[in-house]
Amino acid sequence: MKGILVGIVIAISFIVTVFTHHTDILSFLLKHDVTARIALPLAKRFHLNGYHHFIRNTSTQGSIRWLTSTTYLANSDAILAFELANYFDDLGRTVQQKLWLKKASELKHTEASLLRIKTLIKEQKLVLAKQLLDRDFLSEEAQAYNLLIELALLQGDKEAYFEAKKQLQALAPKSNILTELAKVSIFSDKLNPVEKCDISFFPVVTNFTSILRINQFIEQTKHSRFGQYVCFNPAKYLPLEQLHCQHDISNRIDCRVNVLNTQLQTGSSRYLLVMVPQGGANVNNGVLYLDQHDGIDVFYHELAHILGFVDEYPLPLNHAKCASEQTHFSHNVAVLNIKQLTALEKTQRRERILANVPWRDKILPSTPVYVETPDGIEIGTPANYQAAVGLFRTNTCNRQSVSKGLQAYKPISMRSKMEYFELDFPELYWQLFDEDKTRFLMPAFFTIDKFAAP
Template sequence: MPQYITSRIALNDISEAEVSYGIKKGIRNAVQYRFLMVEEQSNEWFYLAKILAQEDKNIALDLAIIYHLENDVTQAIYWYEQAIFLKHEKALVELIDLYIDEGDLLKAKALLLTQKNNSDALDKLIDVTITLGDLKLLDELLPLIESPQQNTLINDIRQYQISKSNRLNLINHQADTTYQCRNSIQLFATNLANLHKLDALINTVQQHPISRYFCFNRPRYISIEQLNCSYDTDKAIQCRETAWSQLHPEVNTRYLGLMLNKGGANVNNGILYLDALDDENVFIHELSHLLGFVDEYPLSSHHKICQKPQISIFSHNISILKPYYEGSREEVLTLLAKQIPWFDLIDKTTPLMQRVGNKWKIGTPKSYLFNHSQEIGLFEAETCQNNSTQAFKPTRIKNSLRYYEEPFIELYLHLLNNNADKYSMPSYHYNVAKSLFKMNKEALGLEWLNKALRREISTTDRIENKNKVTRYNKIKLGEY
């Protein structure tokens, strides 16, 4: 029967019934004949393709690629492995890329190790090894880098201080910016792609006015093995911040930053966290938090600044006050003057409160906004909104503290110029200290708290500068 079916196909003189019979009996020529006739990627096409892919490496690869594009990872892997078994060279490359895309780097590494004598595979292997934090293997692979095209890779390993292998013989540590300005910052990433992204972000931000308040070191690599971070696309990045103590005193900047592949950007005291998809607008937004600006979009109702009215001014752009106050107009204005950092910039004709019964309702009335939209006043912010507190901001103009894509407005630059250091975050040493105290390591915690305090003020400052004394005491008491 196989010979009969084959001969009829050769003569192109075969009935549908004979083809169906041939397929049922597993006669390969019948399967191939029918496969060429059916609509591509129809149900019957897939059925026939899976039969042919048992021996045809090209069809096995075609199946794998189709499933890969459809995000059916399990089927894609199965058919890539089948194509590899049938010795399709491209299939191995595609499977490696799938594992990398899916974040299954250990499997990618295992396959790449079998191909390390291929320069393209070696580049991927080194990248994967760096991301996994396997620096021992990285040092073993460095002697294999020979082609001129790989000079860029070697330079990356050098300049980002990924390896200190003697084979490199030229890691020149970039001059530390610690003493060039008050707000020095060292950014880190755990893979090459994110290190390049940080470089690009720094270059872009250098064109923005906020950059003059920072000094950026060249981004540096940190092994994921050194960190213990939790992150999800919709949740703020959080890390075990005692890990940063391993870098002292080598990293002696005021602030640290870390970029991970995913997670919500945020600032926690002296440490800034970024997602690999964040652009320069998000970066500027987060840098402004280090300088003492607060979000103008709604914060969690459990956020610490929303629990009660502020005791003293704590940011450039937000004041958390009671919605209503009692007393004379002059008494309430005197109180507001002490609680609003932009109070001196408000025109005396701009209303800041209105009488409601025997109390004063705080805030510039909404009815006033229509004709005075550009004026500075006391406008309700979305930051905190509950029965006991209300957040206020100086302007109703859309800006980057509410929407990332909006500008960092001139008014906020003006506020920053007037009090550049007054509300800025303590150094990252404070983060380490708080983490150590939570672990009941009080002696070490005090040691790191003192490192943070030494970043603040001298003995002379403590006597002469009230603002700096306030910051010093807040840090000493753990009130950030």
């Protein structure tokens, strides 16, 4: 009897060894053969891969049993290491995600390597990213050349850029990336201005991502209502360090753009459009700044500022536009001195109010611009006229520290893109702009044709 048992154990051990990498067969035997069930504890004892594959296949993803066996196998299996990286990424556990992404990369998982390099680039660990590209570089992978181009532009490395571009052209000559790069002047490539209009922009891009993003924005804008009024010259790439920007994620973007005056061929551009890796989008002195992660709605909001429209959400504390009465400075907002207006004689009040409102011609004679209440005169169109063009309170000047009897008003009661980026730009605002396109335009950054090419 003892000899029979020994023979069974030897036979089972042989089966486990043979099927250690054939998990489907091993799982079938363990499920349907009573004798084969002895194989499972033996496989566990000898740390055979077949045991851990069986546990993975019969356990709920995320359970301790599944995680233990997957972790054991992932130390030598690139596919499972990458699976763990994605699993921890879904859980938001960044430390573990990076650990297994690194392991998968070390095990020569191509997708993991590319993703790890992208992560390092995003974290500005450019030297390490370049080392990994050199170590794990796969000449047949077009994405690797894309990353080399991205690194070259981040580092301002002209030679590396043209070499990577040359290799990509040989590997994938019809690549969309090459098409996008051809639209931009990079390292003094010459591009002649292709569009001219009254509200023209000269875009400046600072890295690979911003090139793709700005090209996308330009194309979208051409097919939007804004495209009827604005145009764009070909973009120019400049290394970010040349712009000397302040662009922390929590602060408004601000660059020393005056250094560009002798570096840019502006053509007939009036305004500068600068896209940087991060920071708060804004318009300042004829320069429209964008974070490369901003959506098209943010861009259109800032573009509206160039056209002469003011925010309908609270401006910063002590903003100049809210320091005193501002009656003709934008298409959509008027800041009125309500103390003075309420003190006027009734016969003068409506006329004086309308004199201070840029959209007064759109307000019907039957639409009130003030109401008399038991508490006194209240400047503004009442709620029962919400569908009309009138004088409606807006939040533009709500943050002012000292009350000076001032209140900001807008022409419509509904909220618009000037308050929430995602909302529409009202048709009335387009009508106001069409009537006098230059009236409230921001001052130009460029003097036309003033600057020469480098």
